[in-house]
Amino acid sequence: MAGRIESEEKEQLRTAVYAIVALIPLGRATSYGAIARAAGFPQYSRMVGRMMAWCDSRSAGLPAHRVVNSQGVLTARAVFGNKGEMERLLEAEGIEVRSGRIRQWKRVFWDPQIEL
DNA sequence: CCGATGACAAGCA
């Protein structure tokens, strides 16, 4: 329908995004696109990232560090107060990070559609 | 109002 996102859908997307992120298992990670698809808005991967940046997901209790781009790259490091805090959180869960990218991405990736 | 930018993604050369 709408080429633009309706405010009602935006609310729906926001709710779904946070709910899905909260379900990401420890030691696993997913991508913006995967979350967008699971939320029912396949083309709003960019919006997902934007929403994560808006709210302070950490104080909201959301494991935002488990959300990376489709290639397993930690594109959110800057928002995590940098200093490799995002990496630290991931490695503390057993996820190997090399050069800002998750190793064994195919194995670590958690698809909310399939595994949910 | 318009162009650039950004926690993105998929396709193609």
Add this chain to the structure above:
DNA sequence: ATGCTTGCCATCG
């Protein structure tokens, strides 16, 4: 693997 292009939407100067 690298780099460019297009699609999407909100923010900013």
